[in-house]
Amino acid sequence: MSLPTLKSAVVLVSGGLDSAVSLAVAKADGFVCHALSFEYGQRHRFELTAAARVAAQVGAVEHRTVSVDLRAIGGSALTADIAVPKGRSENQIASGIPVTYVPARNMIFLSIAIAYAEVIGAEDIFIGVNAVDYSGYPDCRRPFIDAMERAAMLGTKAGVKGSKLNVRAPLEQMSKAEIIRLGESYGVDFSLTSSCYDPSPEGLACGRCDSCQIRIRGFAEAGIDDPTTYVQAGTTA
Amino acid sequence: MSLPTLKSAVVLVSGGLDSAVSLAVAKADGFVCHALSFEYGQRHRFELTAAARVAAQVGAVEHRTVSVDLRAIGGSALTADIAVPKGRSENQIASGIPVTYVPARNMIFLSIAIAYAEVIGAEDIFIGVNAVDYSGYPDCRRPFIDAMERAAMLGTKAGVKGSKLNVRAPLEQMSKAEIIRLGESYGVDFSLTSSCYDPSPEGLACGRCDSCQIRIRGFAEAGIDDPTTYVQAGTTA
Numbered sequence: 072m073s074l075p076t077l078k079s080a081v082v083l084v085s086g087g088l089d090s091a092v093s094l095a096v097a098k099a100d101g102f103v104c105h106a107l108s109f110e111y112g113q114r115h116r117f118e119l120t121a122a123a124r125v126a127a128q129v130g131a132v133e134h135r136t137v138s139v140d141l142r143a144i145g146g147s148a149l150t151a152d153i154a155v156p157k158g159r160s161e162n163q164i165a166s167g168i169p170v171t172y173v174p175a176r177n178m179i180f181l182s183i184a185i186a187y188a189e190v191i192g193a194e195d196i197f198i199g200v201n202a203v204d205y206s207g208y209p210d211c212r213r214p215f216i217d218a219m220e221r222a223a224m225l226g227t228k229a230g231v232k233g234s235k236l237n238v239r240a241p242l243e244q245m246s247k248a249e250i251i252r253l254g255e256s257y258g259v260d261f262s263l264t265s266s267c268y269d270p271s272p273e274g275l276a277c278g279r280c281d282s283c284q285i286r287i288r289g290f291a292e293a294g295i296d297d298p299t300t301y302v303q304a305g306t307t308a
Numbered sequence: 309m310s311l312p313t314l315k316s317a318v319v320l321v322s323g324g325l326d327s328a329v330s331l332a333v334a335k336a337d338g339f340v341c342h343a344l345s346f347e348y349g350q351r352h353r354f355e356l357t358a359a360a361r362v363a364a365q366v367g368a369v370e371h372r373t374v375s376v377d378l379r380a381i382g383g384s385a386l387t388a389d390i391a392v393p394k395g396r397s398e399n400q401i402a403s404g405i406p407v408t409y410v411p412a413r414n415m416i417f418l419s420i421a422i423a424y425a426e427v428i429g430a431e432d433i434f435i436g437v438n439a440v441d442y443s444g445y446p447d448c449r450r451p452f453i454d455a456m457e458r459a460a461m462l463g464t465k466a467g468v469k470g471s472k473l474n475v476r477a478p479l480e481q482m483s484k485a486e487i488i489r490l491g492e493s494y495g496v497d498f499s500l501t502s503s504c505y506d507p508s509p510e511g512l513a514c515g516r517c518d519s520c521q522i523r524i525r526g527f528a529e530a531g532i533d534d535p536t537t538y539v540q541a542g543t544t545a
Binding site: 135136137138139140141143144145146168172173174175176177178179181182183185186187189190209210212214215218219221222223225226227228229230231 | 372373374375376377378380381382383405409410411412413414415416418419420422423424426427446447449451452455456458459460462463464465466467468
């Protein structure tokens with residue numbers, strides 16, 4: 072009886088909640104997971120500490136962090152001297168593309184993930200985007216991801232040699248509450264994750280940026296205790 | 309009488325010959341050119357010195373260099389401890405994808421260029437790829453570039469707001485000799501450019517890597533003097 076062949080996957084792990092669950096899904100699907108994070112000059116650099124903890128807890132075999140200096144370009148509240156909005160209402164969060172949008176970020180991250188997949192011979196890349204709660208971010212939607220898959224097939228050695236490169240976005244159609252419940256079922260330790268766009272130097276979440284508010288509401292809707300300590304919780308708008 | 313509106317373009321400038329001519333084409337087309345280079349852990353880091361000189365000589369209004377540490381991924385003779393092939397025959401150079409291929413490099417570079425274009429409000433990006441002499445590199449072909457344009461339209465704020473993002477590859481169907489003649493007609497100072505994959509610390513070209521050989525043959529075919537000083541010229545295979 073032959074053993075099943077283990078397949079490797081590259082899993083984007085930001086340190087946030089979604090990518091932790093995406094990593095757990097990849098593990099549950101039987102992939103040998105190579106976690107990939109980015110030091111991109113993000114204001115919330117603490118998330119890299121969280122990413123390392125998540126990769127270890129969920130069980131990646133390897134965790135690499137690639138530096139890409141997006142501060143040289145700027146254009147976002149996360150990579151330039153632009154204030155992170157706080158205390159916005161649910162309607163405000165849901166409308167339009169926020170200033171925390173980082174130009175072409177997932178395009179850049181997926182390109183580097185595709186390079187990494189090519190080097191280790193993986194055909195699968197997991198990204199924890201979801202289009203439901205973050206409808207404002209255009210690079211969290213499936214048509215964009217399909218276009219990146221096509222570019223990867225045409226523009227890489229692996230692609231032209233006939234490998235299929237699959238960019239998997241298992242959370243794309245799930246709400247934050249559904250993602251939290253799924254992660255809980257896989258034993259993801261959410262206390263290790265960090266969602267805040269503007270944490271304290273020690274990594275304490277602000278509780279008032281869009282990302283904190285979406286997280287707080289997600290746990291509430293899921294009926295699961297949020298293990299996060301917030302400096303100040305809730306909207307004030 | 310109103311003045312014509314000046315349009316900005318992001319131009320990828322590596323320090324090599326092709327991207328210098330691509331920059332000259334963008335200038336001649338009337339674009340205000342923002343040059344973009346990458347420090348990606350390349351063995352031939354000297355090309356960044358060349359890039360700065362080229363940007364200044366051809367007349368970019370700005371030159372930014374973004375660091376992206378592709379050594380964290382490796383997989384290429386240019387970014388890992390793999391020898392650069394020397395003295396290969398013309399047939400060897402023309403066959404297959406060489407070990408100097410950097411996984412998904414143009415995908416990564418174009419993604420960052422698209423981010424930069426979005427930040428400065430440019431709709432045009434110039435890349436100096438050509439599919440004729442470097443037929444081995446899959447990310448130098450138009451179908452790949454078309455796929456990247458599509459991903460950019462779907463995955464960026466600029467794209468979803470209705471901007472057209474054009475990735476222009478004006479040299480794609482030209483031979484090296486044609487590119488050199490075109491650059492000469494625009495007054496490109498080729499002595500400032502650096503093509504070598506494995507230069508000396510002072511930037512002297514080896515004369516024997518694939519890129520040097522293609523350059524040497526290109527100048528010979530164009531009937532134009534090559535201003536480059538080579539440590540050792542020609543094939544020995």
